[in-house]
Amino acid sequence: MRAPLLALCLLLSAFARAQEPMSGHEHGDMSPPDTPAHDAHAHESSMRNMGMGSDDSEVRSLRDIPLMRRGSGTSWQPDRFPPSMIHAQVAGWGLMFQGLLFGGYDVQGGPRGASAPEALGWLMLMANRELPSGQLVLGVMLSPDPLTAGAHGGYPLLLQSGESYRGEPLHDRQHPHDLFMELAASYTHYFSDTWGLMLYVAPAGEPALGPVAFPHRASARFDPLAVLGHHWQDSTHISFGVVTAGLVTPLARLEVSAFNGREPDEFRYDLDLRLPDSFSARLSVNPTSRVSTQVSYGYLPSPEALHPGVPVHRFTASAMYHAPVGAHGFWATTAVFGRNVEGDEPPTNSALLESNVDLDGHHAVFGRVEYVRKTGHDLALSGILEHDTFDVGVLALGYLYQFNPWGPVKAGVGVRGALNLVPENLAALYGGRTPLGGMVYVRLAPVMRDSSGHGR
Template sequence: MRIVLLSLCLLLALPAGAGAQALGGEHEGHDEPSAPSKDAPRGEHEGHGLHGTGHGGRMAGQVPEVRSLRDIPLMRRGSGTAWQPDLIPSSMLHWDVSGWNLMFQGVLFGGYDVQGGPRGESALAGIGWLMLMVDRELPSGQLVASVMMSPEPFTAGANGGYPLLLQTGEAYRDEPLHDRQHPHDLFMELALSYTHYFTDTWGLLLYAAPAGEPALGPVAFPHRVSAWYDPLATLGHHWQDATHISFGVLTAGLVTPVAKLEASWFNGREPDEHRYDLDLRTPDSYAVRLSANPTARVSTQVSYGYLKSPEVLEPDVPVHRLTASATYHAPFGERGFWATTAVFGRNVEGEHPGTNSFLLESSLDLDGHHVVFGRAEYVEKPGHDLVLPEELEEGVFDVGALMLGYVYHFGPLGPVRPGVGVRGALNVVPEGLESFYGGRTPVGGMVFVRLAPAGRHP
């Protein structure tokens, strides 16, 4: 299985060379950020600084060198306060209202999900999220408010969520979920943040959210450019970024143009099965994260979190979580874009041995219409997570998945860019799980439609 995963990892990395060729020759130098003119009016660089990123991320050659806090694009913030590369494709609608920047972004999927084998099911599912952000540049800082919501409680909540082989995490009707992905809550984020500039090169970030994301893990999978086109969740979600919806978060951090160190105090309990409310509790967990964006193309992070009581069915079992990730973005040809993310996550649950997860995912937009995307995962999953018989509950099983998909985008049609897509997954289980899954390589797939803001293309 490791050899197969490594092979797909190499295949996913191939666009790097292809992208480099497309950017070479006549396009050589197109991807290098250039600093704005010191004499240029502020409005001429809309989209560059914190105060003016409403049109979404700019393509290469339009992203200035980040030399001060005011140069940091707001779209560097991928989810919560997590950073992604500054260089991203346009992805939002924008309005200026009396000195306030209003930004709308999101993505919606609807389709038919088929998961094979004895533990698989088939179902119609609607998946996605919508977000409104408001920001205002102040003389000594920046204020940002965000509201993010998901339709999944209404469109993907039947029987605890949509079918997904080998997925684990959270509970439904007092039973642990397995081979299903739970729906996200109606309120994914209700947050207010303020960055105070002490100087041009360092400041203080404050973030408060009744529903939000602590400083733990990479940008959550629904919001990563490398996963924009895949409707389904990652199998390592609960090792890497499951805290992206936490009900009660306070974060403070020191920030520079290229690095940020932040700490969070938050409610570490997983959301319950009632997806329409806020599961507020006294914060009982903490996390710390170091992020760095050395160039417009690259974002990295390493983080650690202590979750005192994450699972409602095992409230006395704490979890120590360690994550590390790197994301790389680059233009591809005249109108395309390539994004890749690698993530490592490790959980230590109570007195149990630690378990690890590895992910490599990539999306390649060839020309603004044709998109190919893929994902390779390897996760060590305990038997009790997979809800195996008692004699297997304490075992740890190596499972994996290889996924490949394609999306064709129409339009745009006004402010919306619709698309149709398909994804297929080859799952890999050890011999000890063969009888539960009907073989060593159970498969799954989905056909879907996709809707997202049209944004802009270079």
């Protein structure tokens, strides 16, 4: 693990240098740390960085970038995002707790479907410290999935594919996430108000590849189930061994990553550490507070344990849009394109459009449209179908009712329905060309905060 150890040494060295004060003309008020002026500035900066000060104004300085711009790993989402979190200040550190938990009954129809009670989600604690010359962020994220959605290799989801269970490829099921979704530290050094360098080191984390992962996107926060294009778009969001370096400006960031590209194994409670064997690059641009875009490329030489030595070239592009609705509502939309070039197989593409609208803090509607071209081996087909390609898709719609907050937590009850689309030559396997799926569920999340910091 020489590369991660070297990166960690660089991170610690940068942190040590960050303790040295910068000249006042570089970052304005640099009052000594024990003065009231510095304390007030630190609190204001922390509140802004937690996302509580987000508005439509342009971000002109690195210090004005809200922490909530970070979606998952080092990916960016729009600045216009009322954070759902519990926040505190402790000894100069800003502490932020986030999470999202779903529990319900999942029904997927047809011969390849199944039904099961499921509980899904994630919990995250993040700590950030504003320094005279930069920002340090530490994060740990855990998932209950191994305990609550690990039976039979994962939860039922028609047309889903990726990873394996007991030596066989998973199909029509979504694999559970690992217990450790992220263990990471990042430091951004400000050379001026307009540019800096970032280093991200994670025994468990996300390389610079793809959009904000689906469990963490604002546009998917009411939908409990995974996207069908997960392994074309954001499946590397849990990688065991990641080092990322990036050039940062207030509106753009260019990153490169070295990471372990092997998919996690079936034992979901440990860290599947391996030497980094993959690399990626991503350009992210936030032209306004409401819009975030990215393009990325990754090379994974051997991602699948069942097909060692079969490389994957992955290309992704995405755009996200956030906007307020009325006095208490919020609208979030994401479009994603992903392309895999896997070994000698023909290239396969995926496309997604998802959106939700929280109308008033109580009533929310959401939807997702997907198209994915999958191979026969993706869907665990045998014989002459194994190397064919198939155009599949899904149209999902749902509704969530949210109750008034209970202290720092808000609960809701929801329903999700899906119309799946399969080609004619797969109709017999799926019991028709339009098999149905659905889920009824409850949802728990921290209270949403508006731009003034008040909960709703």
